[in-house]
Amino acid sequence: MSTLHTVNKPGQAVELCVRAVASGDSVLLIEDAVYELMSPASRVNALPDGCPVYVMDIDARARGVAVSAPFEAVNYDRFVSLCVDSAKVLSWF
Amino acid sequence: MKFALAVYGAPANSQAPQSALHFARAVVAQGHEIVRLFFYLDGVNTATAIAQPPQDESNLPEQWQQFVQSHNLDAVVCIAAALRRGVVDQTESDRYDLPGHNLRKGYELSGLGQLLDGALMADRLITFGA
Amino acid sequence: MSHSVCIISSRAPYSGQSAREALDTALVSASYDIETSLLLMGDGVYQLLKGQEATKIPRKNLSAMLQVLPLYGIDTIYVDQLSLEERGISSDALQEGVTVLAEGELPLFIQQHSRVFNF
Numbered sequence: 582m583s584t585l586h587t588v589n590k591p592g593q594a595v596e597l598c599v600r601a602v603a604s605g606d607s608v609l610l611i612e613d614a615v616y617e618l619m620s621p622a623s624r625v626n627a628l629p630d631g632c633p634v635y636v637m638d639i640d641a642r643a644r645g646v647a648v649s650a651p652f653e654a655v656n657y658d659r660f661v662s663l664c665v666d667s668a669k670v671l672s673w674f
Numbered sequence: 675m676k677f678a679l680a681v682y683g684a685p686a687n688s689q690a691p692q693s694a695l696h697f698a699r700a701v702v703a704q705g706h707e708i709v710r711l712f713f714y715l716d717g718v719n720t721a722t723a724i725a726q727p728p729q730d731e732s733n734l735p736e737q738w739q740q741f742v743q744s745h746n747l748d749a750v751v752c753i754a755a756a757l758r759r760g761v762v763d764q765t766e767s768d769r770y771d772l773p774g775h776n777l778r779k780g781y782e783l784s785g786l787g788q789l790l791d792g793a794l795m796a797d798r799l800i801t802f803g804a
Numbered sequence: 805m806s807h808s809v810c811i812i813s814s815r816a817p818y819s820g821q822s823a824r825e826a827l828d829t830a831l832v833s834a835s836y837d838i839e840t841s842l843l844l845m846g847d848g849v850y851q852l853l854k855g856q857e858a859t860k861i862p863r864k865n866l867s868a869m870l871q872v873l874p875l876y877g878i879d880t881i882y883v884d885q886l887s888l889e890e891r892g893i894s895s896d897a898l899q900e901g902v903t904v905l906a907e908g909e910l911p912l913f914i915q916q917h918s919r920v921f922n923f
Contacts, residue, residue: 584915589689589803593846597814600845600886603911612689639696640689657700664798665675665706671812671914672922674682674690674803682923715825715923755825786832793919794807794838801922 582668583607588614589674595624598673604629609655609663611637615646635663677701678710678796680789683804684719685727685734690802691720695738697800702745710792711742711749713781716804718756721749721781735778742780750792753783808839810917814846817866818858823851826923827869834876841917842873843905845884849891852883852898867899874901884910 583605588598589612598608608628610617615636617623625634638654641647648654655663664670679698683690701708713720720738727733742749756777757766763783767775777783793799811833813826826842833840844851851866858865870881880903888895888904895904905913914920 587800589693593814597845597884597887600884600907601910601914603915606911611693637693640693657696658704660697661700661704661706664677664800667798669918669920670798670800671920672801672803673814674801674922680921715821754828755821758821786828787836789829789921790809790833790836790838793809793921799919799921803922 585609585663585667585670587611587670587672588617589672590614591616591620594673598671599624599627601671601673602628602632604631607633607635607663607667609635609637609660611640613644615641615644618646618648618652635659675706675798676709676796677706678712678792678799679708680712680714680792680799680801681717681720682715683802684716685725686719687716688804690717690804691734691738692732694802695734695741697802698741708745708747709796710788711747712752712789712792713750714752714755714786714789716759717802718751718759718761721751721756721778722761722776723778724776739778739780749781750784750788751777751781752786752789754786756783806839807919808841808917809833810841810843810914810920811923812843812845812848812914812920813851813923814844814848815923816847817851817856818861818863819847822923823848823866824864824869826921827866829921829923830873830878831876834873834878840878841882842878843882843884843913845887849883849887849893852881852902853893854897854899871899871901882913
């Protein structure tokens with residue numbers, strides 16, 4: 582089973598997350614990590630093909646960051662479901 | 675499914691305790707079980723009774739305590755991390771002859787082993803870092 | 805089921821208590837007779853630099869504390885090669901007892917552990 586990686590800030594946390602992701606894993610951006618969506622050069626774009634990237638909806642809204650495809654906005658219920666559906670959860674911060 | 679949650683950020687310098695509370699509420703609402711909450715690093719400040727945020731801001735330590743007590747959760751605050759940061763219960767206050775104690779009711783000061791135990795006992799460990 | 809634990813430590817040694825408290829977690833895990841790996845990534849690789857004189861600031865020398873790990877059955881410390889390269893650190897600047905993991909090895913290495921703790 583795959584791993585869910587949560588990331589809570591831009592910079593090193595994202596970089597290390599990208600390095601640890603295996604194909605089939607998924608990534609959830611929370612808190613300040615949602616700012617990654619604003620950067621065309623974001624390392625999030627370096628993830629392996631087919632790794633879904635989710636974005637915590639309230640964190641993006643709180644910061645005035647728009648979420649559009651291929652990113653998917655999620656709520657906390659979905660966060661819990663993503664944890665259930667993954668074998669483990671790694672948290673990069 | 676059994677969850678263990680670890681919180682490493684303080685209310686005043688990170689969003690970690692707020693995110694963890696949102697998450698914990700969703701876990702419980704979906705009928706899953708939280709087998710352990712572990713507050714470590716600056717996260718121990720979430721358990722202080724003497725922080726008083728301005729009235730128009732959310733009082734996270736109070737909200738967390740209400741959540742812990744209403745669901746009768748096993749909420750552990752790392753004793754070494756807490757002593758280092760000035761979060762103590764009556765016993766530790768007496769032991770070190772401190773002028774007071776400030777650990778909220780519903781929390782227990784205990785060792786780092788409880789983080790390991792919680793993670794091994796749970797199906798998932800979710801960490802909210804700072 | 806027998807568990808294995810990976811502790812990922814990604815902060816510099818003397819900024820806050822993260823490095824110290826990650827190390828404490830590794831020691832507790834190993835003292836429970838759980839197979840335990842310590843992986844240093846990002847600024848965490850600075851923990852391994854030789855010649856630290858932490859008493860100057862004063863703090864406890866984290867590098868010296870890492871050297872007790874073999875007594876707990878943790879014989880090697882894993883380091884992310886790319887993190888070293890990005891910081892211009894060559895492996896001879898590091899203390900002994902280190903295993904360098906190349907970029908592509910990280911996902912599998914982490915997956916091999918049943919529990920992962922990030923710091």
